[in-house]
Amino acid sequence: MTTSYPALALHVAGHWTTHTGGGTRPVVNPASGMELGRLPLAGPQELAAAAESALRGYRSWRQVRAHERYGALRRAAALLRERLDLVATVLTLEQGKPLAEARREVSLSADIIDFQAEEAKRLYGRTVPPRVEGILSHTVARVPVGPVAAFTAWNFPVNLPSRKLASALAAGCSVVIKPAEETPGSCMLLVRCFLDAGVPADAINLVCGDPGEVSSFLIERPEIAKVSVTGSVAVGKLLGAQAAAHVKRFTGELGGHAPVIVCDDMCDGDALDFVLRQSVAAKFRNAGQVCASPIRFYVPRGHLGTFAERFSAAARALRLGQGVDVATQMGPLTHARRVQDMERFVDDAVAQGARLLAGGHRVSRPGFFFQPTVFADAPAQCRLMQQEPFGPMAVIQPYDSLDSAIEQANALPYALGAYAFTRDLHTAHRLGEGIEAGMVGINHFGVSQPELPFGGHKESGLGQEMGPEGLLHYTDVKTITVGTPF
Structure with a gap:
């Protein structure tokens, strides 16, 4: 002991x-x-x-x-x-x-x-x-x-x-x-x-x-x-x-399956740096084992390549290790069956045509470690887009209009946490009202505070x-x- x-x-x-x-x-x-x-x-x-x-x-x-x-x-x-x-x-x-x-x-x-x-x-x-x-x-x-x-x-x-x-x-x-x-x-x-x-x-x-x-x-x-x-x-x-x-x-x-809508005005320069820094930290906190963890990232189609490339690079750079090691940025999954379930999510997504950009494998070391994993262009019917992975897994999807992004964000029967990034005040209110979720964070992921009610809608x-x-x-x-x- x-x-x-x-x-x-x-x-x-x-x-x-x-x-x-x-x-x-x-x-x-x-x-x-x-x-x-x-x-x-x-x-x-x-x-x-x-x-x-x-x-x-x-x-x-x-x-x-x-x-x-x-x-x-x-x-x-x-x-x-x-x-x-x-x-x-x-x-x-x-x-x-x-x-x-x-x-x-x-x-x-x-x-x-x-x-x-x-x-x-x-x-x-x-x-x-x-x-x-x-x-x-x-x-x-x-x-x-x-x-x-x-x-x-x-x-x-x-x-x-x-x-x-x-x-x-x-x-x-x-x-x-x-x-x-x-x-x-x-x-x-x-x-x-x-x-x-x-x-x-x-x-x-x-x-x-x-x-x-x-x-x-x-x-x-x-x-x-x-x-x-x-x-x-x-x-x-x-x-x-x-x-x-x-x-x-x-x-x-x-459970949840939190969407993140990144607006066009947050896709370059310091704004993009801010979104990526916040998003990667939130996604891989607690190895993604968070009910309000961001999972589906919706990005304007013209910025998808840059966003996906930089998000994936940041995911690959995370330092994995034992939690008691101060250098660790992401620890293991909590038990072996979570690793097995991550592998099933990956196999299904790849089989249905999703692009694997980072990770996708268990780590060859003692314990229950799985690589930070990033997909893009995942089909709507694949398991990753329908079920909560509850692990270090993100998917980056393109959108052509803000209405379509909101529609995709609301497509699932889960509605716990949801997030969006924009510098436009009118758009922020539009997103806050249009996204279906018990908690909506605009320009941040910190929706869980002692003073605020924590809960979801739908299932x-x-x-x-x-x-x-x-x-x-x-x-x-x-x-x-x-x-x-x-």
Whole structure:
């Protein structure tokens, strides 16, 4: 076991435990393929205990005044900042991203917790004047929805749990959190921050296990009132249907296939330098394992050759390596099956006539590395143009008019993130209004901020996380009317 990696445990019914009914599984360093530790897996007994614990935690935590919940969450954020080096190192070891990216993720997670802590004090209701005699008051209040089952993915193993834990706890809910089995250590350290900050032990339960078994078990439990999931479209549809069958609240932050429209006025000189620098960094951040990662780059036909050549050269120049190496610009994919899927994307695109400009192969070294890969002129029906690759893969396509570029950008059933570059204010507004997506970034890729709602349209999900909107999804509306007793 790597000395920086913690001994893994689950937090169930107020206690950390390694004695579970589901056995164990290895957690692997994707940069080396070596085992980091053994993860205990929850069986039915532990899952039932976690659900029951969450109900106890909810009944006590919801009674805590909002200002006190605010204080506990602020302390948790402070502890996460104090422990940043440890948490970021563990994140890199188990997930693979460069340490600088891991540090930014942990720091931003603390900011998310801080913001939602502040929002805990702002769950305002309203009073409505009565219209008939004998009614003293009408009050509309926001109340916590109840115990939450939260399922998170492995690509941002601190950020994603932070969004759900901070929002749920700020609203007065308790949580059963299930991180991805590939990346449990960083979430475990995050949960420790909340517990050490004074959040009651029953209010947070952490479980791991077979994803299908854990999700089905928890969603069906009567104690669970809401389901929150970050994952693929297919997983979101499945869990959403299970939640709907039990009439439970559901928030799904699912996949995307983000387009980037580069306008003609950004295709030369310093403007092109800016677009390329921003685009390459955003595309290959976290090895492309980002739900809002840019994938389809639409460029005016007359500039396609220059843009594609320079984008490909920048991709080939990226330094690949272990995340703990400060010189690394792109780390490995998080597990072996992602490498295999990248190969299937490449084989399909090449077979259908797409031009491979860079990469396209796994890297011959230990770990799960795949070359930064760039295509051009990919047929609309090929898999790369229809499905989210979730890896270091971009495709550059020509367009002849801005209307056609917007039409191509909107052609898929996914609508999470989308981006565009222009110096013209009128065009910027036209793009912002015309592109179908939950988040549209003009001249930048930084659409995910603690103060802003994060979520998609179409098949990219339901509801939002972060921002004031994210907190509201953990509440129910309750109307209380009071009349005279006689």
